[in-house]
Amino acid sequence: MEESENAEKDVCADEFVALSDFTADGTNQLSLRRGDRLVVLSRQCEDWWWAELRGVVGYVPAGHLLQCRLSTSTSNLSADSAPSPEEQQNGQAQDLEDPWQDEEYFGSYGTLKLHLEMLLDQSRTEAYRQVVLNNRDFLRDKVVLDLGCGTGIISLFCAQLAQPAKVFAVEASSMAHYTRQLVKQNGCEDVVSVLQGRAEHIQLPHKVDVLVSEWMGNCLLFEFMVEAVLQVRQRWLAEGGVMWPSSAALLLVPCQAHSYYTESMSFWKNPYGLDFSPLQPLAQQEFFSKPKFSHILEPHNCLSVPSVVLNLNMYTLTVEDLEEMAGQFSFCVNKPGDFHGFCAWFSVGFDSRQAGGDAVELNTGPFSEPTHWKQTLFMLDSPVSVQQGDSISGSIVLRRNPAWRRHMSVTLNWTCRTGTEDDCKASSVGTKTFPMWR
Numbered sequence: 227m228e229e230s231e232n233a234e235k236d237v238c239a240d241e242f243v244a245l246s247d248f249t250a251d252g253t254n255q256l257s258l259r260r261g262d263r264l265v266v267l268s269r270q271c272e273d274w275w276w277a278e279l280r281g282v283v284g285y286v287p288a289g290h291l292l293q294c295r296l297s298t299s300t301s302n303l304s305a306d307s308a309p310s311p312e313e314q315q316n317g318q319a320q321d322l323e324d325p326w327q328d329e330e331y332f333g334s335y336g337t338l339k340l341h342l343e344m345l346l347d348q349s350r351t352e353a354y355r356q357v358v359l360n361n362r363d364f365l366r367d368k369v370v371l372d373l374g375c376g377t378g379i380i381s382l383f384c385a386q387l388a389q390p391a392k393v394f395a396v397e398a399s400s401m402a403h404y405t406r407q408l409v410k411q412n413g414c415e416d417v418v419s420v421l422q423g424r425a426e427h428i429q430l431p432h433k434v435d436v437l438v439s440e441w442m443g444n445c446l447l448f449e450f451m452v453e454a455v456l457q458v459r460q461r462w463l464a465e466g467g468v469m470w471p472s473s474a475a476l477l478l479v480p481c482q483a484h485s486y487y488t489e490s491m492s493f494w495k496n497p498y499g500l501d502f503s504p505l506q507p508l509a510q511q512e513f514f515s516k517p518k519f520s521h522i523l524e525p526h527n528c529l530s531v532p533s534v535v536l537n538l539n540m541y542t543l544t545v546e547d548l549e550e551m552a553g554q555f556s557f558c559v560n561k562p563g564d565f566h567g568f569c570a571w572f573s574v575g576f577d578s579r580q581a582g583g584d585a586v587e588l589n590t591g592p593f594s595e596p597t598h599w600k601q602t603l604f605m606l607d608s609p610v611s612v613q614q615g616d617s618i619s620g621s622i623v624l625r626r627n628p629a630w631r632r633h634m635s636v637t638l639n640w641t642c643r644t645g646t647e648d649d650c651k652a653s654s655v656g657t658k659t660f661p662m663w664r
């Protein structure tokens with residue numbers, strides 16, 4: 227097993243339960259059946275733990291396990307932060323039968339907080355409005371499905387700015403009750419029908435011409451609402467129908483993060499003249515082992531030109547593709563500085579189906595209008611000093627959590643080289659896996 231940069235060295239004897247089947251593919255691995263209760267003996271590596279099951283010891287994949295003693299829950303899956311250790315400790319035992327955590331997830335969308343955040347995001351909301359405006363002639367007499375309509379804003383744009391034959395506004399949370407009121411309040415009830423339920427389970431009278439959805443989560447995929455979009459595309463989008471967004475891209479850049487590093491790590495050196503440096507390993511684990519959502523990356527903290535590491539075609543992407551996606555990168559450092567980590571964000575494109583109609587792009591990066599997603603920061607354990615002309619190359623792998631279906635991990639592998647390709651003076655190599663959030 228590869229030693230990861232932040233491998234834990236602790237030895238423990240905690241009881242865990244297998245959340246899903248696993249078939250061993252090596253002599254030193256243990257096969258698991260969902261529900262097996264096993265004892266983890268040591269966690270030498272982030273992804274593979276040494277465990278004992280019915281008297282036999284071997285390696286098991288950590289991502290398939292839920293700790294029995296530690297009660298876990300998520301206050302909600304939304305953007306802003308991973309559940310704190312206290313939330314995990316104080317939460318209710320996670321129901322193993324709910325790998326989508328639907329109760330918390332749709333519960334969090336049944337209140338106004340997240341919908342207000344999305345509606346206040348003018349860059350996001352105006353992008354969808356512009357798509358409708360750019361395609362108003364195309365939309366005439368078409369049937370539209372708005373997947374995860376929330377308050378129904380996109381459906382109302384369609385009914386208000388164009389003349390579709392029908393808009394099915396599908397919303398799984400209890401917000402759907404209020405969405406119906408908003409449709410009536412704005413005089414659109416003859417065009418817009420609000421259906422409450424998971425979009426992948428609803429029945430429609432016929433196929434639709436347009437599948438529009440605002441499904442993007444942090445780092446593009448978190449929440450994995452995109453799975454519902456792909457399932458509904460397969461089942462309800464007519465031949466030649468439109469996907470809005472039509473494409474999605476994940477972008478990455480090596481960056482400085484002095485403020486975050488100072489407040490999370492350097493702070494402990496001498497708060498109020500005291501030496502609190504023994505807390506720095508704990509700070510590294512607590513603040514740098516998971517991604518930082520809603521990070522604001524200032525353009526001047528980019529150490530290179532950003533790079534697209536994933537390109538998704540929403541007409542051909544499959545649910546199976548979502549299990550593991552990888553991208554390569556090779557950055558040329560364009561300024562001296564401290565390489566604290568990587569920042570990721572996404573952009574989505576909306577093709578126009580109208581002659582002469584302009585495509586629309588919603589970019590959530592540091593060089594575009596700010597959005598509520600902001601950027602996602604992946605901190606290295608320790609910064610690396612870099613010079614102009616250095617190279618930072620490697621790969622990013624997004625692995626969907628086999629048990630918790632709205633979660634994933636992001637593994638970054640990088641090599642920093644100083645000097646020219648054939649006269650490499652120094653290099654540092656690193657790899658780190660960030661759970662998001664399990």
Ligand SMILES: N=C(N)NCC[C@H]1O[C@@H](n2cnc3c(N)ncnc32)[C@H](O)[C@@H]1O
Nearest residue numbers: 335374376398399424425440441442454
């Ligand atoms: N990251 C996002 N754009 N989240 C928007 C999520 C909105 O879509 C709703 N939603 C998410 N998944 C689904 C689904 N499978 N079916 C219906 N509504 C959904 C959710 O309740 C919320 O109103």
